Amino acid sequence: MLGHLRISHYHWTFSREIFKERREMNSHGENMLSADNQQERLDPNWITGFVDGEGCFYVGINQHNRTKQWQLLPEFRIVQHQRDEQVLHRIQKFFGFGAVTVNHGDRKEFRVRGLENLNKIVEFFNQNKFQTRSKQKSFEVFSCIIKMMNNKEHLSEAGRKKIANLIATVNKKVIPKYLISSETVRQNLARDKIQSDPLSD
Amino acid sequence: MLGHLRISHYHWTFSREIFKERREMNSHGENMLSADNQQERLDPNWITGFVDGEGCFYVGINQHNRTKQWQLLPEFRIVQHQRDEQVLHRIQKFFGFGAVTVNHGDRKEFRVRGLENLNKIVEFFNQNKFQTRSKQKSFEVFSCIIKMMNNKEHLSEAGRKKIANLIATVNKKVIPKYLISSETVRQNLARDKIQSDPLSD
Numbered sequence: 001m002l003g004h005l006r007i008s009h010y011h012w013t014f015s016r017e018i019f020k021e022r023r024e025m026n027s028h029g030e031n032m033l034s035a036d037n038q039q040e041r042l043d044p045n046w047i048t049g050f051v052d053g054e055g056c057f058y059v060g061i062n063q064h065n066r067t068k069q070w071q072l073l074p075e076f077r078i079v080q081h082q083r084d085e086q087v088l089h090r091i092q093k094f095f096g097f098g099a100v101t102v103n104h105g106d107r108k109e110f111r112v113r114g115l116e117n118l119n120k121i122v123e124f125f126n127q128n129k130f131q132t133r134s135k136q137k138s139f140e141v142f143s144c145i146i147k148m149m150n151n152k153e154h155l156s157e158a159g160r161k162k163i164a165n166l167i168a169t170v171n172k173k174v175i176p177k178y179l180i181s182s183e184t185v186r187q188n189l190a191r192d193k194i195q196s197d198p199l200s201d
Numbered sequence: 202m203l204g205h206l207r208i209s210h211y212h213w214t215f216s217r218e219i220f221k222e223r224r225e226m227n228s229h230g231e232n233m234l235s236a237d238n239q240q241e242r243l244d245p246n247w248i249t250g251f252v253d254g255e256g257c258f259y260v261g262i263n264q265h266n267r268t269k270q271w272q273l274l275p276e277f278r279i280v281q282h283q284r285d286e287q288v289l290h291r292i293q294k295f296f297g298f299g300a301v302t303v304n305h306g307d308r309k310e311f312r313v314r315g316l317e318n319l320n321k322i323v324e325f326f327n328q329n330k331f332q333t334r335s336k337q338k339s340f341e342v343f344s345c346i347i348k349m350m351n352n353k354e355h356l357s358e359a360g361r362k363k364i365a366n367l368i369a370t371v372n373k374k375v376i377p378k379y380l381i382s383s384e385t386v387r388q389n390l391a392r393d394k395i396q397s398d399p400l401s402d
Contacts, residue, residue: 046246049244052254134284134285
């Protein structure tokens with residue numbers, strides 16, 4: 001039937017973009033209940049559902065400018081347009097840690113850093129399981145890395161390489177710069193050793 | 202501190218893109234629990250959280266090819282990459298209606314059409330409130346239109362115009378073609394009437 005409806009059409013989606021001018025909208029007197037007053041504590045299942053769609057488990061590997069040491073920076077975050085910043089503050093209140101800050105432009109994020117709080121995040125999502133396969137998988141890789149960091153494995157080069165390999169295993173499209181770099185460093189050290197050996201006593 | 206970590210960095214995000222090759226991933230023998238077995242009934246709060254992030258209330262206004270009649274097509278949908286199609290089937294099972302179908306390309310959607318089922322969707326989200334302002338607002342506009350359709354207001358031009366105006370009120374960036382078109386039709390009819398009157402008996 002719909003195949004016949006072709007000459008002209010107008011599709012309208014109730015997107016998140018449509019509420020930029022809330023005061024104007026409300027002035028039309030539609031039967032609009034305010035979500036502002038829904039300030040009761042969030043339900044753990046709601047949190048998991050929301051994070052299943054909007055959450056992100058992230059690991060940065062940064063090299064220090066001066067010391068050239070590699071540093072692991074795991075992070076949990078939820079990014080929203082600033083119009084929904086309020087819900088990020090409620091999530092922050094729910095967990096009792098983390099921060100709401102600018103992501104970029106008009107986007108805000110709730111983010112959790114630091115092993116102590118990330119362990120609580122891991123514990124929470126172990127108790128409140130994700131329902132999408134992809135989020136559950138990414139969470140399991142993330143929690144595996146957190147576990148390794150708890151065991152201080154990331155402080156050794158072997159541990160960092162293991163973590164970088166774990167990253168490389170699941171993210172096949174990106175060549176881990178850490179692995180490339182650490183290999184280059186090793187080759188350079190070996191080369192330097194060969195070159196410097198004849199000059200040593 | 203992080204400001205000093207500038208020379209080289211590698212950021213890795215556990216995105217939904219990373220699980221394209223699941224069999225390869227699993228062959229590495231990581232401690233990956235499968236989400237496949239989590240087939241228990243979904244929690245209503247999880248549904249609301251997931252829809253708060255991923256759901257969409259949508260209204261199409263299509264003009265029939267032959268009759269030129271305008272038709273309203275309200276729809277509720279959740280779009281996911283096909284890797285997470287399984288969760289859409291579980292949501293379909295939860296509600297007991299709707300269909301899982303192709304959205305476009307590698308994306309699938311759970312969609313609900315038809316007043317009878319959309320009334321059940323409205324009832325569900327009236328009982329299980331959204332927590333983001335934007336989703337709650339879009340839901341309220343959508344349920345207002347569904348209510349008008351229940352009252353058969355959409356069958357009259359006045360009702361359709363009222364609904365189109367409601368759409369125009371919240372979506373200021375798009376000029377509703379229905380409103381333009383219905384005004385043009387009216388003007389053409391008036392013009393035709395003036396032109397045809399002298400020829401009539």
